[in-house]
Amino acid sequence: GAxxxxxxxxxxxxxxxxxxxxxxxxxxxxxTMFWYRQFPKQSLMLxxxxxxxxxxxxxxxVEKDKFLINHASLTLSTLTVTSAHPEDxxxxxxxxxxxxxxxxxxxxxxxxxxxxx
Amino acid sequence: DAxxxxxxSMDCAEGRAANLxxxxxxxxxxxxxxxxxxxxxxxxxxxxxxxxxxETNEMASLIITEDRKSSTLILPxxxxxxxxxxxxxxxGFNxxxxxxxxxxxxxxxxP
Numbered sequence: 001g002a003x004x005x006x007x008x009x010x011x012x013x014x015x016x017x018x019x020x021x022x023x024x025x026x027x028x029x030x031x032t033m034f035w036y037r038q039f040p041k042q043s044l045m046l047x048x049x050x051x052x053x054x055x056x057x058x059x060x061x062v063e064k065d066k067f068l069i070n071h072a073s074l075t076l077s078t079l080t081v082t083s084a085h086p087e088d089x090x091x092x093x094x095x096x097x098x099x100x101x102x103x104x105x106x107x108x109x110x111x112x113x114x115x116x117x
Numbered sequence: 118d119a120x121x122x123x124x125x126s127m128d129c130a131e132g133r134a135a136n137l138x139x140x141x142x143x144x145x146x147x148x149x150x151x152x153x154x155x156x157x158x159x160x161x162x163x164x165x166x167x168x169x170x171x172e173t174n175e176m177a178s179l180i181i182t183e184d185r186k187s188s189t190l191i192l193p194x195x196x197x198x199x200x201x202x203x204x205x206x207x208x209g210f211n212x213x214x215x216x217x218x219x220x221x222x223x224x225x226x227x228p
Binding site: 004006034036042043044045046049091093095105106107108109110111113 | 158163
């Protein structure tokens with residue numbers, strides 16, 4: 001399957017700071033990228049969907065001014081958590097979808113664990 | 118997208134087949150059944166998908182009932198590394214459409 005990477009894999013920051021998470025599709029062009037959040041012992045919850053070159057579409061209850069998403073190219077999307085607070089501590093996972101094959105599966109990154117102190 | 122129902126947890130002995138059921142009684146004609154799994158603290162991993170025919174790949178087999186209202190994922194020879202949460206997801210075949218994850222089935226492969 002295709003490879004999607006995330007960086008960093010783990011980050012610890014102080015409350016009030018901003019954190020940027022990168023998501024890269026390494027061997028295919030990702031026309032659409034998705035950002036999910038997963039709290040302990042819970043399932044993945046979609047935060048937003050982004051298409052290359054256009055604004056992201058956010059799910060209900062997700063603050064677009066707090067979670068800034070940029071999908072500037074077909075291989076890179078970034079999620080910036082602005083003014084992070086302890087309640088933003090979570091496992092953030094991106095996935096990418098593109099016209100790589102007919103299966104139309106999404107390829108998921110390894111996740112980024114954010115801890116806000 | 119149609120909703121799916123899975124048992125919250127299952128155990129399986131190492132080396133035996135693991136059969137994970139999924140109910141999707143409201144599936145529509147153009148919706149596929151996808152299976153992903155998530156090993157602790159990792160991103161979900163694609164396993165297999167199907168429309169109405171049974172499918173097999175190097176990881177697993179997918180058996181879909183004739184009425185398509187349920188399916189079973191089969192891991193033929195479970196290993197300890199197959200311990201994970203398995204998600205059954207029903208979704209239309211449209212590019213750019215997201216997956217909706219339910220709680221999944223936590224499979225524990227026991228030595």
